Structures are given as C-alpha cells and as structure tokens.
Amino acid sequence: MRHHPDSLALPSLPSRLARLGALAALAAGFGFHANAAELTVVPLPAQIAAPEGAPGFPLGGAVPIVYTDPAAKSAAELFAASMREATQGKFVATAGAARPGAIVFERAADLPREGYRLTVDAKGARIAASANGGWFYGAQTLLQLTPRAGAKTIPAVNISDAPAYPWRGVMLDVSRYFFSKKYVLRYLDMMAMHKLNVFHWHLVDDCGWRIEIKRYPKLTEIGAFRGQGDARHGGFYTQSDIREIVAYAAARNIEVIPEIEVPAHTLSALCAYPELGCTKKQFEMPVKHSISPEIYCVGKPKTWEFLDGVFTEVAALFPSPWIHIGGDEARYSRWKKCPDCQSVIKEQKLKGEHELQGWATRRLSAMLKPKGKRIVGWSEVLGCGAGPDTGLMVWHQPNDAKKGAIAGHPIVLSYTGNTYFDAPESKLPGEPPAATWIPPVTLQRAYEWDPMPANLPEAARKNILGPNACLWSDQFLHTPDKLADRPGEGTARSEAYADYLTLPRIAALAEVGWTPKPSRNFAGFRERMATLYPRYADKGYLFRVPTPEITEEKRGGETFVSARCPVEGGSVRYTLDGSEPTADSPKLEGSIKVGEKDNLRAITVLPDGKRTSLVYASKQTQNPFPELGAVAGRWKPGQPGAGTPKPMTFDATGLINANGDYEITFRYTGGAQRLEIDGIKILRNDSEVVAADEHHGFTGSQHKDNVYKVKIKDYQTGASFKIVAQVYGDEGSNTEGVVLIKRK
Numbered sequence: 001m002r003h004h005p006d007s008l009a010l011p012s013l014p015s016r017l018a019r020l021g022a023l024a025a026l027a028a029g030f031g032f033h034a035n036a037a038e039l040t041v042v043p044l045p046a047q048i049a050a051p052e053g054a055p056g057f058p059l060g061g062a063v064p065i066v067y068t069d070p071a072a073k074s075a076a077e078l079f080a081a082s083m084r085e086a087t088q089g090k091f092v093a094t095a096g097a098a099r100p101g102a103i104v105f106e107r108a109a110d111l112p113r114e115g116y117r118l119t120v121d122a123k124g125a126r127i128a129a130s131a132n133g134g135w136f137y138g139a140q141t142l143l144q145l146t147p148r149a150g151a152k153t154i155p156a157v158n159i160s161d162a163p164a165y166p167w168r169g170v171m172l173d174v175s176r177y178f179f180s181k182k183y184v185l186r187y188l189d190m191m192a193m194h195k196l197n198v199f200h201w202h203l204v205d206d207c208g209w210r211i212e213i214k215r216y217p218k219l220t221e222i223g224a225f226r227g228q229g230d231a232r233h234g235g236f237y238t239q240s241d242i243r244e245i246v247a248y249a250a251a252r253n254i255e256v257i258p259e260i261e262v263p264a265h266t267l268s269a270l271c272a273y274p275e276l277g278c279t280k281k282q283f284e285m286p287v288k289h290s291i292s293p294e295i296y297c298v299g300k301p302k303t304w305e306f307l308d309g310v311f312t313e314v315a316a317l318f319p320s321p322w323i324h325i326g327g328d329e330a331r332y333s334r335w336k337k338c339p340d341c342q343s344v345i346k347e348q349k350l351k352g353e354h355e356l357q358g359w360a361t362r363r364l365s366a367m368l369k370p371k372g373k374r375i376v377g378w379s380e381v382l383g384c385g386a387g388p389d390t391g392l393m394v395w396h397q398p399n400d401a402k403k404g405a406i407a408g409h410p411i412v413l414s415y416t417g418n419t420y421f422d423a424p425e426s427k428l429p430g431e432p433p434a435a436t437w438i439p440p441v442t443l444q445r446a447y448e449w450d451p452m453p454a455n456l457p458e459a460a461r462k463n464i465l466g467p468n469a470c471l472w473s474d475q476f477l478h479t480p481d482k483l484a485d486r487p488g489e490g491t492a493r494s495e496a497y498a499d500y501l502t503l504p505r506i507a508a509l510a511e512v513g514w515t516p517k518p519s520r521n522f523a524g525f526r527e528r529m530a531t532l533y534p535r536y537a538d539k540g541y542l543f544r545v546p547t548p549e550i551t552e553e554k555r556g557g558e559t560f561v562s563a564r565c566p567v568e569g570g571s572v573r574y575t576l577d578g579s580e581p582t583a584d585s586p587k588l589e590g591s592i593k594v595g596e597k598d599n600l601r602a603i604t605v606l607p608d609g610k611r612t613s614l615v616y617a618s619k620q621t622q623n624p625f626p627e628l629g630a631v632a633g634r635w636k637p638g639q640p641g642a643g644t645p646k647p648m649t650f651d652a653t654g655l656i657n658a659n660g661d662y663e664i665t666f667r668y669t670g671g672a673q674r675l676e677i678d679g680i681k682i683l684r685n686d687s688e689v690v691a692a693d694e695h696h697g698f699t700g701s702q703h704k705d706n707v708y709k710v711k712i713k714d715y716q717t718g719a720s721f722k723i724v725a726q727v728y729g730d731e732g733s734n735t736e737g738v739v740l741i742k743r744k
C-alpha cells in the first residue's frame with residue numbers, strides 16, 4: 001500500500017514499460033472482437049482478450065467471494081460491498097479455498113505490486129495479485145465488467161494488467177475552499193474507481209490552514225477560518241480525521257501526500273503566528289484570492305523550530321515517504337529588507353534571495369530525512385539548488401521535466417494545459433466559469449498527451465513517475481453567483497462543482513497514467529466512456545454530461561445532421577428554432593436535414609432524464625455574433641460581385657416581427673477580400689420597398705459604417721421581409737460573412 005522511495009523511483013520502469021508495450025501490441029493484434037463491446041474498461045488494461053464464443057460467468061443470487069490469502073481480505077471485502085451496492089445481491093467475502101462457481105482472490109507472487117490477472121469463464125472469476133493494490137484493481141476491473149442491468153453475466157475475459165506509471169495522482173485544493181471530510185472520502189472513491197493512486201492534498205495556502213497541529217493550535221483556530229457573519233468560511237481536519245482518511249485511502253491503494261507550503265503561500269500561518277514573518281506584523285485572514293508577499297522568515301531560529309514542530313506531526317500522520325512543500329511563487333520583497341534573512345545570505349555566501357530559498361529547501365530536506373521523508377515541490381524548486389532526491393512537480397515548462405529527469409530528480413507532470421481541472425472544459429455558454437488564465441482543458445486535451453518528455457535519454461526515463469491532475473479551488477472562493485446555474489444541485493454547491501470539474505477528466509488522466517501509450521486513442525476512450533457515465537450516475541456523482549457528438553454533412557448542396565449519444569442509454573434532443581432543447585424535445589435519430597435558416601441546438605439527456613448536457617450549437621448555423629442580433633443569412637465566396645455591386649437577398653421574415661427600429665449588420669468572417677456594401681433596402685412581400693439605408697460601408701479585417709438602420713412603420717402579420725443589399729468584394733469575391741438583424 002505504501003510507496004517506498006525505491007518502489008516509486010522504480011528503476012525497473014523501462015523494462016516494465018517495454019514489456020507492457022509488447023503486451024499491448026499483442027492485445028491490439030487479437031482479442032478485440034466478438035465481445036469487445038462488452039469489454040469497456042477505463043483505464044484500458046495493458047492486455048485484454050475475450051475468448052471468442054466462450055460463455056461468461058452468470059451471477060446468481062449469492063455468488064461466494066473467497067480469498068485464499070489473508071492479504072487479499074481487504075480488497076475482497078470492499079469488492080463484496082461494491083457488489084451489494086451495485087446489484088442488491090447477497091455478496092459476502094470469506095477466507096477459503098478456491099472453488100468453482102466463486103469469485104476468487106488468490107496470490108500470484110510473480111506480479112508487480114499494482115498488477116493483476118483477471119480470468120472470467122463459465123466456472124467463475126479469479127483475481128490473482130501479489131499485493132492489495134493488484135487485488136483492488138482487479139476488483140475494479142471486474143466491477144466495470146459486471147453489467148449494470150439485465151442478465152447479470154460477466155463476459156468471459158482474460159486480462160493481464162499493470163500500470164504504465166507508478167504515480168497517478170490528483171491534487172485537491174482544500175485550502176482555498178474547505179471540503180468536508182465526507183467529500184474527501186467521496187473524492188477518494190472517485191479516484192479509486194479509476195485506479196488513481198496518489199491523493200495530493202493541498203492542505204495549506206494563504207487562505208486557509210487545514211491540518212490540526214497540536215503544538216500550534218492557533219494554526220487552525222485562526223488560520224482555518226476567514227470572513228465574518230454569513231460570509232465566514234472555513235474548517236480543518238483533526239488528526240483523527242486525517243488518520244481515518246489515510247486509512248480509507250490505503251485500503252483503496254491510494255497514497256496520501258500532504259502539501260505543506262514553505263516558504264510562500266503561508267499567510268494563514270502568519271496570521272496565527274506573526275512572529276514567523278520578517279516584519280512580525282499582525283495580518284488578517286484574506287477573504288479574496290491573491291498570492292501574498294508575506295512568507296516565512298527563514299532567517300529566524302523560531303521559524304525553524306516551528307517548521308520542525310509542524311513537520312514532526314505531519315510526518316507521523318502520513319505514511320507516505322513524500323511530503324510536498326510547495327515552494328512555488330515565492331516573492332522576496334520581505335526577505336530583501338529583513339536583517340535576519342540577509343545575514344543568512346551573508347553567512348552562507350549566497351547569491352541573493354533565490355539562493356536563500358534553495359538553502360531553506362535543502363535545510364528542510366535535511367530536517368525531514370531523519371523523519372523518513374523526502375520532499376517534492378513545484379518545479380520552481382529546480383532552480384533553487386535542491387538535491388536530486390527532491391521530487392519535482394512540473395506544471396508549465398516541459399523543459400524542466402527533461403532537465404530535472406536528466407539531473408536525477410523524480411518528476412511528476414502537472415501541465416496546466418492537460419491537467420489543471422479547475423480550467424473549464426469548454427467555452428460553451430453555461431459552462432461554469434472556472435480558471436480563466438489558461439484555455440479550456442477539453443476531455444481530449446486531458447487525454448492526448450504523454451508524460452514522457454520527448455527525446456529523453458533512456459537512462460533518465462525511469463525518473464518520470466507519472467501524471468498528476470490539479471483541482472485548485474480559488475474559483476470556489478466567495479463566488480456563489482458563479483455556481484448559480486450549473487451544476488448547482490444540492491446545498492453543497494461547491495462540492496457539486498468539484499464533481500463537475502473532476503469527472504470525466506480524471507478518467508482521461510487515469511488512462512494517461514495507466515495504459516501503455518501505443519494502446520491509447522481518444523476515439524476508443526470516448527467510446528468506452530459511454531458505459532462509464534451511467535456508472536457515475538449510479539453513484540450520484542454530478543459529472544459533466546458530455547455534449548452530443550454531431551456530424552454535419554453536405555449532400556447535393558444540402559446539410560444533413562446526425563448525432564451520436566455519448567452516454568449509453570441516453571438520448572440526444574434537439575430544436576431547430578434556436579430555443580434551448582429540454583429532455584422533452586424531439587430525439588435526434590438518424591439523419592435530419594437542416595436549412596440555412598435553421599438554428600440547430602442539441603443536448604445529451606441522461607438515461608433517467610434528470611440531467612442534461614450544455615447545448616451544442618451547430619457550427620453551420622450557430623451565431624458567431626449573438627450580440628449583433630439574429631442571423632438573417634450568410635454570404636459565401638463567389639456570391640457577391642467582384643469589383644462591381646450585385647444584389648444579394650437575405651430573408652428577414654420572422655426576424656422583422658413588429659414595428660420599430662432595426663439594425664442590420666454585415667460581419668466578415670473569412671476570405672481574402674472585404675465586402676463593400678452600397679446600401680440596403682427592405683422588401684415586403686417581394687414587391688414593396690418599405691425602408692432603405694443607402695450609405696456605403698465595408699466589412700473585412702476592419703469595419704466601417706457596416707451597420708444599416710431602418711424603421712418599420714406599418715408591420716403586417718404574415719408578411720414576408722427581405723433584405724436586398726448591393727454588395728461586392730473590393731478586388732474579387734473571395735469573402736464570406738454573416739448578416740445579422742436586431743430590433744432596437
């Protein structure tokens with residue numbers, strides 16, 4: 001259950017990877033046939049084969065679960081509990097000998113710590129492993145293979161599996177937003193079903209100190225709460241909570257690594273004990289997210305006495321050999337003016353404050369060593385002269401990963417563009433606003449990357465431990481309005497939001513860390529995810545429901561649209577009038593024709609009809625400039641005159657729907673030429689000019705006078721309205737754009 005430093009650094013990794021690569025190649029060659037549709041396991045096993053035509057194992061009312069080795073007891077019992085929950089059947093795990101008709105947990109000494117072999121046939125199921133992790137993971141795979149409904153027969157299968165990387169982590173930031181112990185346990189469950197094995201627990205930051213330290217009680221009395229009255233937020237985990245969480249995690253093969261920041265991101269500690277800062281000033285707990293310039297004074301003996309006291313208690317609580325010390329984003333303005341810090345620089349002959357941080361990091365590392373711990377820090381630590389036994393969590397510079405690995409540092413990859421799950425998944429309207437400083441991390445971006453830096457010398461590859469996602473919670477701070485719409489279920493709104501940001505992206509992360517690279521492909525992953533979403537729903541997880549996968553096809557000048565529902569048993573519902581579809585809108589099945597004026601919108605509806613996805617708006621029909629009104633039409637290359645004006649007609653029927661002032665805007669969207677506009681007329685019932693604006697304007701990479709204003713005075717219900725524009729491209733007709741109309 002524990003990673004020892006040696007097992008994590010895993011000198012045998014390259015040979016193991018090579019072996020798994022070979023297994024994956026075998027799996028790709030045969031096995032994915034007959035029952036492939038039923039074998040939807042995430043993360044995809046290294047080797048999976050379905051014997052063609054072989055009958056599966058029927059689950060009757062009471063299938064015995066036996067473990068032949070006492071070390072498998074915990075995994076067998078957790079499996080039995082999950083089966084009871086999933087099937088309402090009477091599953092109980094007992095010690096005993098293997099026998100036909102049973103689900104057997106047995107020992108296979110040849111397997112790596114997290115590896116397992118799973119065999120299912122008509123006579124039963126067998127999970128062979130050498131340690132709790134392997135048995136637990138074999139059981140997770142078996143759970144995913146057990147049908148959710150209908151005839152409960154587990155398909156016949158032979159799986160031989162082990163992870164590609166030894167570190168498959170997720171960070172939860174409980175400092176900026178305090179997540180309850182109950183939620184943390186739920187989060188561990190989410191991780192466990194995806195075979196993720198490192199819970200990186202961000203317990204300390206400027207906005208909150210979340211871990212009880214008995215010797216320094218003010219850390220949590222003062223540092224765990226902020227704000228006043230209704231806006232007061234906070235909480236912390238007692239040492240007994242932490243022991244419970246660590247044990248719960250260990251049973252699920254998850255190692256808990258605490259992050260206790262040094263020297264920056266520590267305002268919460270300085271609010272409790274101002275004497276630990278350079279200025280000794282009393283600060284207030286911050287109620288807004290910012291990175292404080294107040295950091296520990298590393299020049300005072302008192303600070304080191306404090307750190308020793310804190311880390312002694314931390315080391316005793318967490319069996320992991322790793323302690324994350326942050327180390328990022330330290331601002332040195334206080335150190336620069338502090339006589340104590342400056343005297344260390346002088347005595348130690350350091351070149352400035354950056355080297356002072358390096359000195360402090362090395363001192364911390366030396367302090368932790370006798371406590372059986374080594375440190376991991378954000379990649380900033382690399383430039384601090386920290387020793388090669390320091391682990392680096394690289395978040396923005398792939399070069400740091402390469403440099404660090406070559407220098408011998410163990411490396412964990414937390415790239416912002418692939419693993420920062422506080423970034424939204426899309427820019428679709430209705431997406432809960434999340435981190436805005438990085439682009440959306442789509443499911444595909446979370447999936448399509450490789451932790452192994454390109455061109456890393458063979459000898460350094462063993463230093464790449466694996467991927468680690470980050471769910472920062474600064475977006476959860478005092479912004480209940482942000483969470484007002486979606487997902488917004490229940491009272492623990494922020495916790496629902498954390499579910500939403502985490503799922504399904506940790507499934508992508510899990511496969512990045514588990515499945516050998518040659519076996520990974522996004523299309524296959526998305527296909528397998530279809531069966532995982534209903535399992536999330538069964539567990540009550542408020543995952544982000546994926547938007548429908550829509551295909552638009554041109555046939556004979558017309559556009560046809562078809563949809564694939566990304567959730568097994570769910571449906572795709574649509575509208576064509578631009579209104580928001582609901583669970584009761586028509587189903588989009590087969591192929592439907594959409595016209596130029598149709599405004600296709602579609603959603604995914606879960607099997608129970610209760611939750612829906614965000615709205616997919618057709619690329620062909622979606623409005624790129626909703627603020628300018630509704631789309632009356634588009635022009636395409638070749639349609640406008642080239643150099644001389646030519647009339648083009650756009651249908652405004654239904655868009656002119658009352659008397660009033662209207663603005664008609666021409667907006668270029670592409671092509672080599674801008675569109676010149678020599679004025680417009682509004683034609684009623686194809687015959688009568690009821691309004692006109694005949695000024696000259698143009699639209700291209702720049703626009704001038706491209707808005708036309710007309711007044712409709714005697715609107716008639718049922719009348720048709722057309723916009724007739726005299727238009728041409730300035731030097732040719734390679735131009736395209738959209739015409740929009742809006743009533744003022």
Ligand SMILES: [Zn+2]
Pocket residue numbers: 277278296297298299300334335338339340341
């Ligand atoms: Zn100082």
